[in-house]
Each structure stands twice: as structure tokens, then as C-alpha cells.
Amino acid sequence: xxxxxxxxxxxxxxxxxxxxxxxxxxxxxxxxxxxxxxxxxxxxxxxxxxxxxxxxxxxxxxxxxxxxxxxxxxxxxxxxxxxxxxxxxxxxxxxxxxxxxxxxxxxxxxxxxxxxxxxxxxxxxxxxxxxxxxxxxxxxxxxxxxxxxxxxxxxxxxxxxxxxxxxxxxxxxxxxxxxxxxxxxxxxxxxxxxxxxxxxxxxxxxxxxxxxxxxxxxxxxxxxxxxxxxxxxxxxxxxxxxxxxxxxxxxxxxxxxxxxxxxxxxxxxxxxxxxxxxxxxxxxxxxxxxxxxxxxxxxxxxxxxxxxxxxxxxxxxxxxxxxxxxxxxxxxxxxxxxxxxxxxxxxxxxxxxxxx
Ligand SMILES: NC(=O)c1ccc[n+]([C@@H]2O[C@H](COP(=O)([O-])OP(=O)(O)OC[C@H]3O[C@@H](n4cnc5c(N)ncnc54)[C@H](O)[C@@H]3O)[C@@H](O)[C@H]2O)c1
Numbered sequence: 001x002x003x004x005x006x007x008x009x010x011x012x013x014x015x016x017x018x019x020x021x022x023x024x025x026x027x028x029x030x031x032x033x034x035x036x037x038x039x040x041x042x043x044x045x046x047x048x049x050x051x052x053x054x055x056x057x058x059x060x061x062x063x064x065x066x067x068x069x070x071x072x073x074x075x076x077x078x079x080x081x082x083x084x085x086x087x088x089x090x091x092x093x094x095x096x097x098x099x100x101x102x103x104x105x106x107x108x109x110x111x112x113x114x115x116x117x118x119x120x121x122x123x124x125x126x127x128x129x130x131x132x133x134x135x136x137x138x139x140x141x142x143x144x145x146x147x148x149x150x151x152x153x154x155x156x157x158x159x160x161x162x163x164x165x166x167x168x169x170x171x172x173x174x175x176x177x178x179x180x181x182x183x184x185x186x187x188x189x190x191x192x193x194x195x196x197x198x199x200x201x202x203x204x205x206x207x208x209x210x211x212x213x214x215x216x217x218x219x220x221x222x223x224x225x226x227x228x229x230x231x232x233x234x235x236x237x238x239x240x241x242x243x244x245x246x247x248x249x250x251x252x253x254x255x256x257x258x259x260x261x262x263x264x265x266x267x268x269x270x271x272x273x274x275x276x277x278x279x280x281x282x283x284x285x286x287x288x289x290x291x292x293x294x295x296x297x298x299x300x301x302x303x304x305x306x307x308x309x310x311x312x313x314x315x316x317x318x319x320x321x322x323x324x325x326x327x328x329x330x331x332x333x334x335x336x337x338x339x340x341x342x343x344x345x346x347x348x349x350x351x352x353x354x355x356x
Contacts, residue, residue, distance in 0.1 A: 002027065007068055007118060008092030009050075010034065013091045030062070032092065087129055089134075094185070099182070108188070110185075112192070137209065147317065166281060193206045203271055212258055226341060233295060233302045235355060250284060250286075253336070257335055261332055
């Protein structure tokens with residue numbers, strides 16, 4: 001038996017990971033305590049996603065309503081499956097900048113200590129397993145905001161002569177910048193994942209995500225930008241747009257493309273790797289460009305409340321360079337761009353998110 005252990009298995013990436021690896025014939029063991037509801041309220045709950053997952057996957061999926069901070073319970077799960085675990089995908093996290101500042105202890109315990117819990121139990125019980133960690137581009141703090149940017153009609157863009165014109169590489173320093181409390185807990189986790197690769201020789205990788213998205217996102221104001229933006233346009237809700245004239249640029253990658261990247265790593269794992277993971281030049285948009293696409297898809301006008309003050313540490317322009325991953329895994333391809341992602345979010349939620 002080959003087991004994929006997925007934390008955050010009811011979340012956007014976790015639930016897609018469970019489906020993806022079940023389809024490949026792995027037995028999937030999921031850990032998720034719906035802490036997202038505690039973070040973001042009812043809108044953010046992933047309970048609906050868990051119901052869907054368990055009914056879709058049946059016997060191929062076993063769920064544990066366990067907190068990744070609870071070492072005693074984690075140990076029992078690892079003891080139960082032991083070296084049958086060939087893959088760990090660790091996505092459970094507190095994922096928001098703004099929320100982290102409300103409860104720094106909780107944020108650090110979940111993101112940093114929770115990750116060390118997962119790493120250490122993997123080392124003790126299934127050291128040969130590939131360990132994939134969903135890190136974030138927020139580990140670079142606000143360093144991307146020091147890039148030379150030029151204002152265009154609908155977006156900020158990098159000076160085309162800059163070495164990062166094709167996207168930001170893993171060479172960018174994670175040091176000496178403003179991270180937000182969330183960024184700090186993710187840096188701690190990211191460095192721990194690298195260290196378990198380097199120090200213990202485990203097959204670990206940090207995937208530093210840009211905007212990871214897809215129809216399985218429980219769109220909430222503080223996390224899940226494209227899905228939440230689409231939800232607001234579909235429901236006629238007001239979207240609070242913070243700073244930079246709404247021209248800040250994000251690269252967005254669909255959960256399907258994230259999972260094919262994870263599969264490539266699983267099939268040929270390496271040690272202590274770090275990869276930027278985003279839509280890159282193929283799939284990116286500014287907020288106001290995203291509104292224009294959402295308006296075209298839905299036929300509704302977006303209700304936008306513009307707030308001059310940008311969010312602390314928010315990136316003004318971020319596009320990932322996926323070159324390193326593509327060099328290591330040359331067969332991997334990205335398939336979704338921003339319009340395709342928004343259309344799919346629309347189609348998946350059209351009966352659920354109705355215009356008021
Ligand atoms: N979505 C993005 O745009 C994005 C970008 C960069 C990085 N990431 C990272 O990718 C990962 C997955 O993101 P996502 O969008 O799928 O997140 P998500 O919030 O949709 O899913 C995370 C899941 O983890 C669960 N969880 C949280 N704390 C837990 C705990 N203590 N114990 C057990 N379960 C817990 C939540 O209930 C939720 O279902 C996160 O680590 C996030 O930081 C996401």
C-alpha cells in the first residue's frame with residue numbers, strides 16, 4: 001500500500017491533492033480540522049469541501065479531524081501508516097497576512113511549529129517519503145516592492161531591462177525585509193523544510209506559491225483573491241481594493257497545474273529544493289484587469305470600494321519565474337491562464353453565488 005498523507009485536505013490545494021493522488025491509485029489520508037472557519041468565519045469554512053471529498057473518493061480516502069499542532073494525535077497517525085507513507089503534502093496553514101497580526105502565537109504555532117511536527121514525524125516514521133510543503137512568495141517579504149516598476153494603463157510592470165523581467169527567481173533574498181507576521185511563520189517553516197532536506201537528506205521541497213487558485217477555493221476576503229473577486233462580482237458584493245491604484249499584479253496558477261507539478265516532484269524527488277510556483281508570464285493579471293474579465297464573464301458590474309492605503313507588506317508586482325522547476329522537470333506544462341481560471345470559478349459556483 002502506498003499512502004499519500006495530506007494536511008489541510010479540505011482546503012483548496014489539499015483537496016485537489018487528495019483527488020489527484022487517489023486517482024493515481026494511492027491511498028489518501030487527510031488531516032484537516034476546519035480551522036479555516038476559525039480564521040475567516042462561515043464563508044471560509046471548508047466543511048462543504050470535506051463532504052464532497054469523502055463522497056467522491058469513498059474508501060480511497062480516510063479523514064482525521066486533527067489539529068497539526070497536536071503532536072500526540074499526529075504521532076498516532078504516523079505510527080498507523082508508518083513507512084507505507086510515500087508522500088506527504090503539507091498544506092494546512094493559517095494563510096493570511098492580516099489575520100496573523102491578530103493572533104501571532106496561533107499563526108506561528110500552526111505555520112511554523114505545525115510544519116516541524118510534520119517534518120519530524122516524517123523523519124521518524126517514513127524518512128523515504130517525498131515531502132512537499134506549500135510555502136509562499138511572502139517569504140521574500142516586501143523586497144519585490146523595491147524592484148524598478150513602471151506604471152502602465154491597467155497595471156504596474158517591471159522595467160524590461162531588469163534581470164527579473166521574466167519573473168522573480170529563487171535568487172531573491174528572503175532576508176532584510178518586511179514580511180508580516182504570516183511571512184515570518186512561513187519563512188521559519190520554509191527554512192525548516194529545506195533543512196530537513198539538507199541536514200537529514202530527506203526528499204523535501206518548498207513550493208513558494210504566488211496566487212494558487214481554482215474552483216475548490218472557499219473564497220474569503222482575507223484569502224483567495226481571484227475566487228473572492230469573482231464571488232463579489234457574481235453576488236453584487238462590494239470588494240475592498242487596497243492601494244496601488246488597483247494595478248498591483250499577481251500571477252495565478254490553477255490547482256490542476258500545481259498538482260501536476262507536485263506529481264512530477266513525487267515521481268523524481270530531490271533534497272532540500274526550493275521552487276517558485278505561480279502563473280509566471282503565462283498567467284498573471286492586475287486587480288483591475290481581473291475585474292474587467294470577471295465583468296465580461298458575468299455580465300455584472302463590479303462594486304469596488306477603493307482604499308488608498310495598501311495592505312502592509314502587500315506586493316505591488318509579483319510574477320514568478322518558473323525556470324528552475326522547468327529545468328528540473330522539463331515535461332511539466334502549465335495549462336490554465338487567468339481568463340480560463342476565472343471562467344472555471346464562475347461555472348463551478350454559478351448556482352451557489354447568486355446576484356443580490
Ligand atoms: N492560495 C494561495 O493563494 C496560496 C499562495 C501561496 C501559498 N499558499 C499556501 O498553500 C497552502 C494551501 O493553501 P490553500 O489556499 O489551499 O489554503 P486553504 O486555507 O484553502 O486550506 C488550508 C486547510 O488547512 C486547514 N487547517 C488550517 N489550520 C489547520 C490546523 N492547525 N490543523 C489542521 N488543519 C488545518 C484549514 O481548515 C483548511 O482546510 C497554505 O500553506 C498556504 O499558505 C497558498
